[in-house]
Amino acid sequence: MASTNHHLHFLLVPLMSQSHLIPFTDMAKLLAHRGQTVTIIMTPLNAARFNAIIDYAINSNLKIQFITLNFPCQEAGLPEGCENLDSLPSPDLSVKFLKASNTLQKPVENLLRDLQITPTCIISDFCLTWTTDLALKLRIPRIVFHTVSCFTLLCSHNLETHKVYESITSDSQPFLVPEIPDRIEFTKAQLPAWARRSSNEQQDLFDKYKEAEQSAQGLLVNTCEEIEPSYVEGYQKVAMNNVWCIGPLSLCNKTASSKFERGNKPAIDEHRCLKWLDSMKPRSAIYVCFGSLSHLLPNQLIELGLGLEASNRPLIWTIRKESCSKEFEKWLIEQKLEERLNGRGLIIRGWAPQMLILSHPAIGGFLTHCGWNSTLEGISSGVPMITWPLSAEQFYNAKLIVQVLKTGVYITDEALVQCQKVGALVKKEDIRKGIEKSFDEGEDGVERRKRAQELGERARRALEEGGSYLNVTLFISNILCN
Numbered sequence: 324m325a326s327t328n329h330h331l332h333f334l335l336v337p338l339m340s341q342s343h344l345i346p347f348t349d350m351a352k353l354l355a356h357r358g359q360t361v362t363i364i365m366t367p368l369n370a371a372r373f374n375a376i377i378d379y380a381i382n383s384n385l386k387i388q389f390i391t392l393n394f395p396c397q398e399a400g401l402p403e404g405c406e407n408l409d410s411l412p413s414p415d416l417s418v419k420f421l422k423a424s425n426t427l428q429k430p431v432e433n434l435l436r437d438l439q440i441t442p443t444c445i446i447s448d449f450c451l452t453w454t455t456d457l458a459l460k461l462r463i464p465r466i467v468f469h470t471v472s473c474f475t476l477l478c479s480h481n482l483e484t485h486k487v488y489e490s491i492t493s494d495s496q497p498f499l500v501p502e503i504p505d506r507i508e509f510t511k512a513q514l515p516a517w518a519r520r521s522s523n524e525q526q527d528l529f530d531k532y533k534e535a536e537q538s539a540q541g542l543l544v545n546t547c548e549e550i551e552p553s554y555v556e557g558y559q560k561v562a563m564n565n566v567w568c569i570g571p572l573s574l575c576n577k578t579a580s581s582k583f584e585r586g587n588k589p590a591i592d593e594h595r596c597l598k599w600l601d602s603m604k605p606r607s608a609i610y611v612c613f614g615s616l617s618h619l620l621p622n623q624l625i626e627l628g629l630g631l632e633a634s635n636r637p638l639i640w641t642i643r644k645e646s647c648s649k650e651f652e653k654w655l656i657e658q659k660l661e662e663r664l665n666g667r668g669l670i671i672r673g674w675a676p677q678m679l680i681l682s683h684p685a686i687g688g689f690l691t692h693c694g695w696n697s698t699l700e701g702i703s704s705g706v707p708m709i710t711w712p713l714s715a716e717q718f719y720n721a722k723l724i725v726q727v728l729k730t731g732v733y734i735t736d737e738a739l740v741q742c743q744k745v746g747a748l749v750k751k752e753d754i755r756k757g758i759e760k761s762f763d764e765g766e767d768g769v770e771r772r773k774r775a776q777e778l779g780e781r782a783r784r785a786l787e788e789g790g791s792y793l794n795v796t797l798f799i800s801n802i803l804c805n
């Protein structure tokens with residue numbers, strides 16, 4: 324990548340969660356490759372998890388550093404060591420975690436002063452509103468970074484401004500998103516808590532985020548014009564701010580080692596993983612992963628295991644360590660599932676090298692919970708997706724994949740409704756059928772796979788020579804002219 328002549332020092336302030344830290348650290352690489360200096364705020368445990376980036380920076384002569392501050396676990400009433408959303412013992416603690424994340428202004432100010440670091444621009448997570456004050460004090464511009472799609476941003480903006488929720492009485496009543504290019508319906512239950520404004524506290528929080536976004540000098544979004552042109556254009560019109568789409572940021576990872584260790588040390592050896600992938604026919608295998616936070620109950624995992632077995636396809640199944648309960652492990656052993664799969668199934672208990680797996684030619688389908696990072700990684704790899712959204716903004720991403728981009732299928736139509744109810748099961752047979760549909764040899768399936776491949780090629784070009792490459796240049800120039 325070309326480097327610009329002028330020099331900036333970016334201070335990156337991410338929320339301490341894998342789906343935020345990963346694109347933030349990818350963005351650090353992108354900016355550093357353009358000749359800029361990047362300092363990232365970390366906590367000790369997160370810095371240790373992301374240490375591979377520092378090694379990468381040293382080896383590639385890039386100016387990236389971490390500065391670490393202690394996360395106020397005790398003060399926030401969180402167990403010691405809960406420095407990342409994925410280490411909370413219960414999702415109920417996430418409100419406390421978010422609150423604690425918004426008490427870091429003073430410690431960051433002190434840290435910058437003690438270390439004599441003088442950034443020239445802050446890039447802040449959209450939910451860390453205190454960075455507005457910090458930027459004012461330091462008299463430097465502040466940019467908000469969105470880790471969701473423009474489709475999500477535009478849909479939530481339009482639902483909000485058209486006050487659609489006011490006339491909706493039940494969680495299961497479908498309503499249309501106004502003034503978007505496609506016909507998209509949601510129910511309230513499918514929307515994230517922050518978007519459905521379920522309480523006054525949520526409402527206040529959302530208003531604060533909006534305010535902090537509007538006072539920023541601009542917005543960076545991890546997406547690209549090549550993937551969702553009409554939604555990028557639509558959001559640019561309503562955002563009342565500069566919007567620079569600079570993704571897919573995961574594509575900054577070009578070497579096998581940077582694709583392998585991203586966000587955590589994987590629970591599988593690189594050689595073993597590649598050997599298994601290399602032994603499979605092109606586009607034959609399914610990769611299954613539900614991201615860094617989602618938790619499937621043991622009975623759902625059992626149905627999933629049986630559904631995957633019944634699909635008769637080669638598969639890599641990633642199960643979060645936290646989901647590997649005694650009950651589920653006992654079932655796995657008793658049923659001898661791994662033996663029954665007889666070499667065609669690789670089960671990873673813990674962190675998978677997702678980028679390395681998805682970009683391998685053996686992968687022909689991605690069964691995903693539709694977190695935005697996973698969605699983008701699937702799109703960029705040209706892999707058709709089997710969508711199984713569970714919470715947060717995952718329903719937006721599933722609708723984008725299936726109804727707008729037409730590069731994926733729903734695991735089952737019922738699942739879209741069922742999985743909103745705690746404890747509702749998606750059955751083995753539905754899972755098998757969902758996978759079968761994705762690999763369908765008929766005209767629909769062939770067309771879907773073709774579209775997925777073409778979209779992947781466009782997405783990969785975005786960062787090399789397309790819209791995102793240009794937008795990074797425009798963004799840096801804008802800050803330099805500040």
Ligand code: UDP
Pocket residue numbers: 341342345585586612613614615616617641673674675676677678693694695696697698700
């Ligand atoms: N990820 C990974 N290995 C895993 C689980 C997740 O590399 O075993 C990465 C994945 O590639 C993505 C991120 O973690 O970059 C998860 O973010 P996403 O937005 O998809 O979902 P979330 O974790 O927020 O549910």
